[in-house]
Amino acid sequence: MKEHSKRSSGRGGKRARVKSAKGRGGSSTRWLERQLNDPYVREAKAKGYRSRAAFKLIELERKFGFLKKGAVVLDLGAAPGGWSQVASDRVAPSGRVVAIDLLEIAPIAGVQILHGDLRDAATAERLETALGAKADVVLSDMAAPTTGHRATDHLRTVALFEAALDMAERALKPGGTFVGKVFQGGAAGDLLARVKAHFREVKHVKPPASRAESVELYLVATGFRNEKDRQGGR
Numbered sequence: 001m002k003e004h005s006k007r008s009s010g011r012g013g014k015r016a017r018v019k020s021a022k023g024r025g026g027s028s029t030r031w032l033e034r035q036l037n038d039p040y041v042r043e044a045k046a047k048g049y050r051s052r053a054a055f056k057l058i059e060l061e062r063k064f065g066f067l068k069k070g071a072v073v074l075d076l077g078a079a080p081g082g083w084s085q086v087a088s089d090r091v092a093p094s095g096r097v098v099a100i101d102l103l104e105i106a107p108i109a110g111v112q113i114l115h116g117d118l119r120d121a122a123t124a125e126r127l128e129t130a131l132g133a134k135a136d137v138v139l140s141d142m143a144a145p146t147t148g149h150r151a152t153d154h155l156r157t158v159a160l161f162e163a164a165l166d167m168a169e170r171a172l173k174p175g176g177t178f179v180g181k182v183f184q185g186g187a188a189g190d191l192l193a194r195v196k197a198h199f200r201e202v203k204h205v206k207p208p209a210s211r212a213e214s215v216e217l218y219l220v221a222t223g224f225r226n227e228k229d230r231q232g233g234r
């Protein structure tokens with residue numbers, strides 16, 4: 001079957017429809033149709049962002065204002081690089097961004113890129129060396145490919161969130177901010193208690209750019225308290 005698509009001409013334009021093609025399943029067709037009709041995808045393209053995810057960070061930043069000029073930022077699970085582009089624009093010219101992913105990331109001005117798995121024991125040290133100082137902000141948009149098996153996907157997401165939180169506790173300076181992707185109603189139980197013990201304020205946020213049908217949320221924790229602060233009751 002031949003593929004055919006009508007591009008929407010922007011706001012109020014016609015919705016693009018994609019006919020299923022030979023060799024492409026229904027879910028790929030739906031994905032393509034959604035991409036063609038997604039205003040964030042169009043805007044990301046127009047503004048030169050590598051992912052529509054860039055707008056989630058822009059919206060979180062607008063709400064909380066954690067990306068200040070001169071800040072040192074760590075971006076975990078950064079590929080293809082939308083969040084790093086936004087962070088590097090905001091902290092320039094005196095700030096710095098260090099980014100890491102399992103996947104290769106093409107160079108981004110003002111961003112030091114590392115390739116590796118955050119769950120490897122040696123990675124935290126590599127990141128600390130690259131940072132060269134404590135960070136003001138640790139961002140994690142890390143996500144494992146979904147399996148469709150809810151319990152497995154949930155466990156994987158929690159494990160990645162925990163790895164990001166370990167890194168944040170290690171790398172942040174007092175007063176710093178941690179942003180981490182969570183699923184299924186947010187961090188809960190012991191994990192949430194741990195975040196609350198380390199940060200003065202903790203919020204769960206669904207930025208408008210996060211698709212309504214996605215169960216993802218972001219936890220934004222501000223006012224990091226290191227061991228000394230916590231023992232001193234600050």
Ligand SMILES: C[S@@+](CC[C@H](N)C(=O)[O-])C[C@H]1O[C@@H](n2cnc3c(N)ncnc32)[C@H](O)[C@@H]1O
Nearest residue numbers: 051053077080081082083102117118141142143
């Ligand atoms: C949703 S994407 C990030 C999108 C990115 N924030 C952007 O704006 O372009 C999630 C990323 O997490 C990465 N990831 C998943 N597990 C990881 C791990 N253990 N260590 C490093 N990166 C990981 C994936 O490879 C993937 O590129």
